[in-house]
Amino acid sequence: MSRSESSAASTDGRRIVYHSLLNFVGSGSPLLVAVFAIPLLIRGMGTDRFGVLTLVWVLIGYLSFLDLGVGRALTKLIAERVNTPRRREVPVLVGTGLGMMFCFGVVGGVAIAALASWFVRGVLTIPEPLQDETIHAFLLLSVALPFVTLTTGLRGVLEAYHRFDLVNALRVPMGVFTFAGPLLVLPFSHSLPMFVAVLLAGRVIACGAHWWLVWRVIPELRTRFSMARRVVQPLLRFGGWMTVSNTVGPLMVYFDRFLIGALFSVSAVAYYSTPYEVVTKLWLIPGALLSVLFPMFSAGLRQHRPQMVALFGHAILTVLLLVTPIALFLVTFGEAGLMVWVGEEFARNSTVVLQWLAVGVLINCLAHIPFTVVQSAGRPDLTAKLHLCEVPFYMAALWWLTLRYGIEGAAIAWVLRVAVDMLVLYGMAARLLPGSGAWIRRLAPALPLALLITASGAVLHSPAVKLVYVSVVTLSALMLVWAVGARRPVFQPVAEAPQEAAS
Numbered sequence: 001m002s003r004s005e006s007s008a009a010s011t012d013g014r015r016i017v018y019h020s021l022l023n024f025v026g027s028g029s030p031l032l033v034a035v036f037a038i039p040l041l042i043r044g045m046g047t048d049r050f051g052v053l054t055l056v057w058v059l060i061g062y063l064s065f066l067d068l069g070v071g072r073a074l075t076k077l078i079a080e081r082v083n084t085p086r087r088r089e090v091p092v093l094v095g096t097g098l099g100m101m102f103c104f105g106v107v108g109g110v111a112i113a114a115l116a117s118w119f120v121r122g123v124l125t126i127p128e129p130l131q132d133e134t135i136h137a138f139l140l141l142s143v144a145l146p147f148v149t150l151t152t153g154l155r156g157v158l159e160a161y162h163r164f165d166l167v168n169a170l171r172v173p174m175g176v177f178t179f180a181g182p183l184l185v186l187p188f189s190h191s192l193p194m195f196v197a198v199l200l201a202g203r204v205i206a207c208g209a210h211w212w213l214v215w216r217v218i219p220e221l222r223t224r225f226s227m228a229r230r231v232v233q234p235l236l237r238f239g240g241w242m243t244v245s246n247t248v249g250p251l252m253v254y255f256d257r258f259l260i261g262a263l264f265s266v267s268a269v270a271y272y273s274t275p276y277e278v279v280t281k282l283w284l285i286p287g288a289l290l291s292v293l294f295p296m297f298s299a300g301l302r303q304h305r306p307q308m309v310a311l312f313g314h315a316i317l318t319v320l321l322l323v324t325p326i327a328l329f330l331v332t333f334g335e336a337g338l339m340v341w342v343g344e345e346f347a348r349n350s351t352v353v354l355q356w357l358a359v360g361v362l363i364n365c366l367a368h369i370p371f372t373v374v375q376s377a378g379r380p381d382l383t384a385k386l387h388l389c390e391v392p393f394y395m396a397a398l399w400w401l402t403l404r405y406g407i408e409g410a411a412i413a414w415v416l417r418v419a420v421d422m423l424v425l426y427g428m429a430a431r432l433l434p435g436s437g438a439w440i441r442r443l444a445p446a447l448p449l450a451l452l453i454t455a456s457g458a459v460l461h462s463p464a465v466k467l468v469y470v471s472v473v474t475l476s477a478l479m480l481v482w483a484v485g486a487r488r489p490v491f492q493p494v495a496e497a498p499q500e501a502a503s
Contacts, residue, residue, distance in 0.1 A: 019164040023288035026168025030175025031281055037179035038274065039342050044186045048127055051266030052134050053182065054273040055124075056196055058254050059112075059141055060148060060178075060203075070097050070104070071149075071156040073235045076376065078160035079295035089231075091224040094157055094214070096231040101153040105146030112142035124261045133192040140196040147207040154210035158217060160295055166213045170206060177202040248387040252394050252417060256410040259402060272407040274346060275338070275354035282326055282361045286319050286368035297376035305435065312429070313439030315369050320443070323365045324450045325474040330358040332457030332466045353411045355458050360415035362454055366447065367422035370429035377432040386424055390417060 042050045074097040081087050116138035120131050158167050181198040188194075215221055257276075261269045293315060297308060330337075334354040338347035374382050394417045401409030430437040453473055460466045 019162065019292040020289045022164045022168045023291050024284055026164075026171035027175065027284045027288060029172050030179060033176045033179045034277070035341070037183045038277075041179075041182060041186065042270070042342060042346075045190055047267045047270050048130060048265075049133075049190065049192060051261070051268075051270040051273070052126065052130060052137070052192060053195060054269060054277070055257065055261065055266075056137060056141060056192075056199070057178065058257060058273075059138075060144070060199070070101050070235050071152040072375065072380075073097070074153055075156040075160045075295060076298045076378070077234060078157060079298045082161060088220075090218065091220045092228045092231055093235075094218065094221060095225045096227045097235055098150060098153050098157075099227050100232070100235065101149045102146050105149035108149070109142035109145040112145065113139055116142070124258070125263075125265050126261075127266075130192070130266075136193040137196040140193060140200050144196075144200045144203050147203050151203070151207045151210050154207070154214050157214050158210070159291060161217055162292075162295065163213075163217055164292065166217070170209055170213070174202065174206045248384070248391055252387070252391065253414075255395070256398060256402070256414060259398060260407055260410060263402060264406070268407055271346060271349040272353055272410060274342060275334070275350045276357055279327075279330060279354060279357040279361050282323055282358075282365055283368070285322050285326075286315075286365045289315060289319065290368055290372045294372050294376050297373060305433070309433060309435040309439065312369065312373060312433060312436050313443070316366065316439065316443055319365055319369065320446055320450060321477045321480055323362055324454060325470070325477045327358045327362040328454045328457050328473055329470055331355045331454055332460060332470055334358070349407070352408045356408065356411035356415055359451060359454055360411070360418050362450065363415070363422050363447075364418040367418060367425050370422075370425040373429040373433055373436070374425065379428075379432060382428050383425070386421070386428075390421065393417075 041053070045053065074093065077093055078090055081089055081093075116135050120126060120134045120138065124134075126134055155167055158164075178199065181202055182195040185194050185198055257269050257273055260272055293311060296311070331354075335347050335351040338350055338354065371383060374380070394413065397416060398410060398413040401413045403409070405412065426440050430440055457466070457469065460469060
């Protein structure tokens with residue numbers, strides 16, 4: 001594929017489906033390793049040490065977004081320019097954005113190193129024999145942070161050029177190594193710093209590989225790679241509000257595990273985190289699709305609004321029909337699955353958490369779509385303000401429900417928050433994308449029905465009834481997907497912007 005072809009944002013249905021499948025495979029294939037690795041790590045490390053490792057995984061995921069929103073801003077600004085005469089601005093955007101992100105990562109790493117001892121000894125409830133190991137693990141994590149943030153920016157550049165093939169060629173080994181790396185260490189050491197050191201090495205290598213691919217995709221960088229002060233303001237204008245969302249939003253996603261660790265124990269963190277890690281993998285479905293649609297929305301909301309409205313509506317329908325049967329399966333067979341996978345003790349403590357979270361993730365998957373529309377419309381301030389308004393109410397509800405009902409209460413609080421979040425985001429999308437309100441009204445009754453179908457799986461007891469119920473719902477959803485696709489394309493073609501010949 002030539003560079004001009006790869007940079008063109010083709011929006012026909014087949015290309016969208018192809019890129020979405022690439023993203024799904026890239027993000028989902030590490031789950032196959034996780035299925036085998038997590039039980040072995042729990043048995044080999046012990047529940048407490050594994051609980052700390054889950055916190056490290058959480059921090060790696062969370063801190064990758066502490067880039068002041070510059071990564072997402074890069075994707076948007078480059079996507080707007082790549083097929084226009086303004087493409088000459090791309091090298092300076094890349095150079096300035098990546099330089100800023102690396103500096104942000106260094107500052108964040110220093111902050112983590114400075115706060116590690118206080119956080120481990122004064123905030124988390126960690127057994128004393130594990131405290132020194134945990135502090136050393138967090139210090140190693142601080143070294144990884146600049147490479148994590150830089151990798152996020154490099155991936156955003158590739159996504160702006162629609163090089164999802166390259167993104168996922170690296171995402172697969174990175175995801176696999178997240179679980180396989182600690183597993184390779186297990187026969188030789190049970191030391192937490194050793195596990196984190198291996199993860200650090202993997203992140204550094206991944207950063208270098210992303211850099212090499214960006215260098216090849218954008219040959220102009222070899223001669224015009226530079227930084228400019230004039231580019232800082234546009235990146236920060238979009239990224240500043242993104243920073244609020246990327247800090248506060250993930251904080252509300254991950255804070256529950258740290259609160260559980262502070263109020264109860266790291267064993268309770270493991271009982272909560274294990275089903276959470278399983279259920280939230282459903283985010284792969286909207287994530288795979290919306291990574292493709294974000295640069296398309298960014299470039300087409302103004303010039304191709306009717307087509308963007310069609311993309312919006314069909315994305316809602318597609319995500320709803322794909323996620324509901326999987327969420328139902330998790331609710332219905334969650335206890336049996338946990339018992340086979342990680343043992344009776346985890347199944348006894350984690351089943352109700354898994355069922356609540358499955359319902360919440362179904363809601364949250366649908367919220368991804370308006371969230372993407374709002375941000376691609378250049379209004380990250382709206383999502384940031386929403387998150388700021390949610391924080392005090394969510395934290396109060398989380399604290400009260402967790403104290404009263406334990407880890408199940410934490411799951412309930414999270415479900416309530418994402419439900420409110422989804423309703424407000426659809427209201428925002430209806431205003432920013434005129435015409436989308438008709439799709440929202442048309443599909444509104446489908447969500448309560450999907451939630452009722454999903455929650456009903458928790459009250460079934462007979463294995464035969466469970467199997468028939470899940471099979472009927474899954475078959476019905478697949479038939480609806482086929483019927484909609486046969487009647488009209490799920491994603492209608494969108495006229496492409498004029499392409500500039502490659503220089």
